[in-house]
Amino acid sequence: MKLNIALLAGDGIGPEVIDQAVKVSDAVAAKFGHEISWTPALTGAAAIDAVGEPYPDETHEICMAADAVLFGAIGLPRFDNDPSAKVRPEQGLLKMRKALGLFANVRPTFTFPSLIDKSPLKRERIEGTDLVFLRELTGGIYFGKRGREDNDNTAYDTCTYTRAEVERLARKGFDMALQRSKKLCCVDKANVLETSRLWRETVQRLEKEYPEVEVSYELVDAVAMRLVQWPNSYDVLITENLFGDILTDEASVISGSMGLMPSASLGEKTSLFEPIHGSYPQAAGKDIANPLATVLSAAMMFETAFGLQDEADAIRAVVNRSLAEGVVTEDLAEGGKAYKTSEVGDWLAKNI
Ligand SMILES: NC(=O)C1=CN([C@@H]2O[C@H](COP(=O)(O)OP(=O)(O)OC[C@H]3O[C@@H](n4cnc5c(N)ncnc54)[C@H](O)[C@@H]3O)[C@@H](O)[C@H]2O)C=CC1
Ligand SMILES: CC(C)CC(=O)C(=O)O
Ligand SMILES: [Mg+2]
Known part of the structure; x- marks a missing residue:
């Protein structure tokens, strides 16, 4: 070839x-x-x-x-x-x-058998970790309107998502979950952010089309904690651009190095x-x-x-x-x- x-x-x-x-x-x-x-x-x-x-x-x-x-x-x-x-x-x-x-x-996160004891996290917490993030990559705050106002004393960045953007990413997540352990976690901040509520609503609607997939909805701050506490409890995680960027750097600690x-x-x-x-x-x-x-x-x-x-x-x-x-x-x-x-x-x- x-x-x-x-x-x-x-x-x-x-x-x-x-x-x-x-x-x-x-x-x-x-x-x-x-x-x-x-x-x-x-x-x-x-x-x-x-x-x-x-x-x-x-x-x-x-x-x-x-x-x-x-x-x-x-x-x-x-x-x-x-x-x-x-x-x-x-x-x-x-x-x-x-x-x-x-x-x-x-962005998969997994462990290497020979490196388990090189992670700063305890062996019994991380052994067998095999999860995958699906991070939305062309929307959200990295692509929103940004600028300065008030004589340069105020700065703003805006986060925008369309239902279509969320849906195409979420469908990939559901399809991936079907190929794996049929567990999908939607990571958002729906208690505060309107874009997160659109994510949650869109994923909830899609659930009907994927009855075999068990979906959980978790807030990003709590996921940041549980990810290093019980990484084994996750399989496929879908999330927006910024949250995915941050959580995957954090998750690299599980494997032992960012370089992996x-x-x-x-x-x-x-x-x-x-x-x-x-x-x-x-x-x-x-x-x-x-x-x-x-x-x-x-x-x-x-x-x-x-x-x-x-x-x-x-x-x-x-x-x-x-x-x-x-x-x-x-x-x-x-x-x-x-x-x-x-x-x-x-x-x-x-x-x-
Ligand atoms: N996709 C991309 O091209 C990205 C570019 N950046 C840019 O990279 C520059 C540096 O950003 P940082 O925040 O320092 O992130 P970084 O990922 O370059 O480095 C953070 C730390 O991770 C470790 N690390 C990263 N890659 C490694 C490797 N291959 N082997 C061993 N250890 C490794 C090192 O301890 C390093 O200090 C910035 O200009 C930033 O904007 C940051 C992230 C992604
Ligand atoms: C410029 C950033 C969005 C790059 C980054 O941190 C990443 O894609 O992981
Ligand atoms: Mg990054």
Whole structure:
């Protein structure tokens, strides 16, 4: 099979972790007789520096022409530390998600048997955790009207959701629940927010179409607590953009490192695969970041974008072996040998 993949490395550790995902993908492709054609494209601060905008038209065209997109991360301190910057890397990420129609971000949270004792949470709480967030990705407060008024002394961001936006995400959640343990949790703040009440009402209406699915409705603040207290009690969780962004970073603690959790951003036209972490600028250029979140995002790409299950399983199997054998970056080394980002990638590619 010929696989045409757009490659958006981005900023900070983005290029380093993407390099490892490319090595591993090429190795799995060679093993199973596929040919990958990678088309690199600019995004984030790298694109601002090169052409003045964070998601150039040319990058969009490359993404639309590809069968799938593999994305690293964007963002740099020189923008984070300058609140007055008008053009920002994150605008490129949001523009890209909107332009590609990537409304559903699938963020699984799971544990690795060899890492259970590396999590700051107790073994008996986290063992067997296997849950998945479906985060709405192209609506809500990240895309609402924002601005300043009152002589620059007041700022506002608005959160808007349409019933259609909620429904398409929720349907994906119900469908996913049917494939899994038939449990769905709608995470909102319906005791306060009107948008959350629209979410709840829309999901309640859909319940009739999915009588086999047991739905619970929980407030986001309580979920933030229960997620680390009893992660095993959750299976599929659906939620809006902001809540999903925050809760999934929190959930990464269950697995043992932010550098482990992958995601798939799905839409009608195309799909994009990206680690849940950001550009971790403190580690940029040091060859120390954990590449596994990006490598596992590539596994999701083989599975979801190309229907290549054996290839995805092969990547997951070699990742599990690397962890069991202690071939890990410094975030997981705990005083033992810390491998470089590139060494982990080489090991995975060699052992697949
Ligand atoms: N999807 C994206 O491109 C995202 C971009 N960002 C941007 O990234 C920049 C940094 O943001 P932060 O809040 O520091 O989030 P971050 O996710 O980049 O880093 C937070 C912490 O997570 C850990 N971490 C993250 N990735 C890791 C990896 N691969 N290996 C080992 N440890 C890892 C590190 O301890 C790090 O200090 C900002 O400019 C932000 O806007 C933030 C989140 C997502
Ligand atoms: C710019 C942010 C919306 C990126 C982020 O934190 C994420 O998608 O997880
Ligand atoms: Mg985030």
